[in-house]
Amino acid sequence: MSKVVGINNPLIDPTPPEVHLTNAPLVSVLGQVRFPQILAVEDRKFVTPFQEAIRTKYPKLRQERTYQLTFDNQEKDAVRSQAEVIWQFTDVNNHWRVSLASNFVTLDTSKYVSRQDFLERMREVLTAVNEHIQPNLVERIGIRYVDRIEGIDVENISNLVRSELINITASTFQEYILQSYNESLFQLPNTQETLLARWGLIPGNTTFDPNVFEPIDQPSWFLDLDMSISENQEFDVEKILEDAKRFSERIYTFFRWSVTEEFLRRFGGEQ
Numbered sequence: 001m002s003k004v005v006g007i008n009n010p011l012i013d014p015t016p017p018e019v020h021l022t023n024a025p026l027v028s029v030l031g032q033v034r035f036p037q038i039l040a041v042e043d044r045k046f047v048t049p050f051q052e053a054i055r056t057k058y059p060k061l062r063q064e065r066t067y068q069l070t071f072d073n074q075e076k077d078a079v080r081s082q083a084e085v086i087w088q089f090t091d092v093n094n095h096w097r098v099s100l101a102s103n104f105v106t107l108d109t110s111k112y113v114s115r116q117d118f119l120e121r122m123r124e125v126l127t128a129v130n131e132h133i134q135p136n137l138v139e140r141i142g143i144r145y146v147d148r149i150e151g152i153d154v155e156n157i158s159n160l161v162r163s164e165l166i167n168i169t170a171s172t173f174q175e176y177i178l179q180s181y182n183e184s185l186f187q188l189p190n191t192q193e194t195l196l197a198r199w200g201l202i203p204g205n206t207t208f209d210p211n212v213f214e215p216i217d218q219p220s221w222f223l224d225l226d227m228s229i230s231e232n233q234e235f236d237v238e239k240i241l242e243d244a245k246r247f248s249e250r251i252y253t254f255f256r257w258s259v260t261e262e263f264l265r266r267f268g269g270e271q
Contacts, residue, residue, distance in 0.1 A: 007253060007256055007257040010250075010253045010254040010256075010257035010258075011186055011188055011189070011195065011250070011254070012188075012189060013253060013257075014253075015249040015250070015252055015253045016252075016253065016256050018114075018115070018252065019256075019264055019269045020114075020268075020269070021264065021267040021268050021269055022267075022268030023267045023268040024112075024147075024267055024268070025147045025148055025149050025150075025153075025267060026112050026145065026146070026147050027110060027146055027147065027148045027212070027213045028108060028109070028110055028144075028145075028146045028212045028213055029108065029109055029112045029118060029143075029144070029145050029146075030106060030107070030108040030142075030143070030144040030212075031106065031107045031108070031118065031122050031142070031143050031144075031244055032104055032105070032106040032107075032140070032141070032142045032143075032144075033104065033105055033106075033126065033129075033138055033140070033141055033142075033235075033240060034103055034104040034138070034139045034140040034141075034142075035103060035104065035135035035136075035137055035138055035139055035235060036103065036135065036136070036137055036139065037102045037103040038102050038103070038133060038135060039102055041085070041087075041100060041101065041102040041133065042084075042085040042102060047087055047100065049132040050100065050128055050129065050132040050133060051087075051089065053127075053128035053131065053132060054089060054098060054124065054125060054128050055089075057091060057096070057121075057124070058089035058090055058091055058096065058097075058098050059089075059091070059092065060089065060090045060091070060092070060094075061087065061088070061089055062087075062088045062090070063085060063086075063087060063088075064085070064086045064087075064088060065083045065084065065085055065086070066083070066084045066086060084101060084102065085101065085102070086099055086100070086101045087099070087100045087101075088100075093111075095109060095110055095111035096108075096109045096111070096121070097109070098125055100129075100133070103139075105125060105126070105129050105133075107121060107122050107125050110213075115245070115248050115249075115252070118248070119241060119244060119245055119248070122241065122244060123237065123241055126237045126240060126241070127237055129235075130235060130237055135235045136234075136235060137232050137233065137234065137235060138232070138233050138234070138235050138240060139230065139231075139232060140228060140229065140230045141228060141229055141240055141243050141244065141247070142226060142227065142228035142229075142247075143226070143227055143228070143244055143247040143248050143251060144212075144224070144225065144226040144227075145224075145225050145248075145251050145252075145255065146209075146212050146213065146222065146223070146224045146225075147222065147223045147224075147255070148213060148220050148221070148222045149220060149221040149222070150216060150218060150220045151218065153221075153266065154201070154218075154219055154220060154221050157201075157221050159260065159262050160259065160260055160262060160263040160266065161199075161221075161223070161258055161259050161260065161263065162257070162258055162259070162260065165182070165199050165223070165258055177201060178203045179200070179201060179202055179203055179206075180200045180201045181198070181200040181201075181202070181208070182198065182199050182200050183196070183197070183198045184196075184197045184198075185197075188250070191229070192229050192230070192231050193227065193228070193229045193247070194227070194228060194229070195225065195226070195227045195250065195251070195254065196224075196225070196226040196227070196228075197223075197224070197225055197226075197254065198222075198223075198224040198226075199221070199222060199223045199224065199258075200221070200222065201219060201220075201221050202219065202220060202221075202222065203219050204216060204217045204218045204219055204220075205217055208222070208224075209224075212224070223255070223258060225251045225254055225255060227247040227250055227251050228247070229243060
């Protein structure tokens with residue numbers, strides 16, 4: 001296994017070489033680009049060329065509608081519901097998904113292979129968006145990685161991750177804890193970029209975010225790292241990918257700071 005690299009400050013230290021985990025507890029990886037609303041995206045005919053551009057890899061299409069409830073200021077008891085169309089394109093095995101709405105496009109997967117593979121797929125999707133949807137601006141770019149530890153490993157969590165992320169879950173009365181949730185938001189030096197770190201213990205049959213992973217019938221410990229920047233910039237595929245790559249590397253640096261050498265061994269770090 002590759003030698004564990006010492007990381008003192010995961011927000012500024014260099015990104016360590018990747019250690020491939022053959023049994024990684026990574027359950028979801030997402031990349032999202034938000035842009036000013038384009039109402040035409042709700043039109044099937046408008047979206048058809050975009051579908052054709054990505055249909056080879058994502059042949060399955062499902063249309064979803066989400067509803068937002070808003071209160072009328074003039075009539076306090078009246079509620080208005082607005083529907084938003086989201087086009088979801090998935091691969092044959094439902095492992096990869098592209099979600100397109102009037103103000104964002106998201107690529108997410110439950111079968112992450114590597115940073116290079118994810119960014120290449122993101123390039124293909126963004127190229128199709130640039131050509132067929134043609135946003136003029138980007139408002140937000142975000143990359144998110146979510147790990148979940150299950151089963152007997154939850155009982156051994158104090159040996160798998162740093163003490164800073166354990167807190168009360170490593171106490172002698174751990175077995176009585178139903179839920180312990182932590183959140184920290186960091187701003188990277190001299191930038192508008194932020195990293196949101198969430199971690200903790202959740203009980204069985206629950207999830208802190210149903211869009212990221214489904215509940216399981218036993219307690220689990222999760223680490224959710226979400227890095228983003230919210231500022232207006234030109235919709236430039238190469239520039240977006242530069243940001244996405246940098247975010248992925250910084251998230252990996254924080255992840256490697258978070259876990260121990262035993263964690264790398266436990267989840268199949270290459271020899």
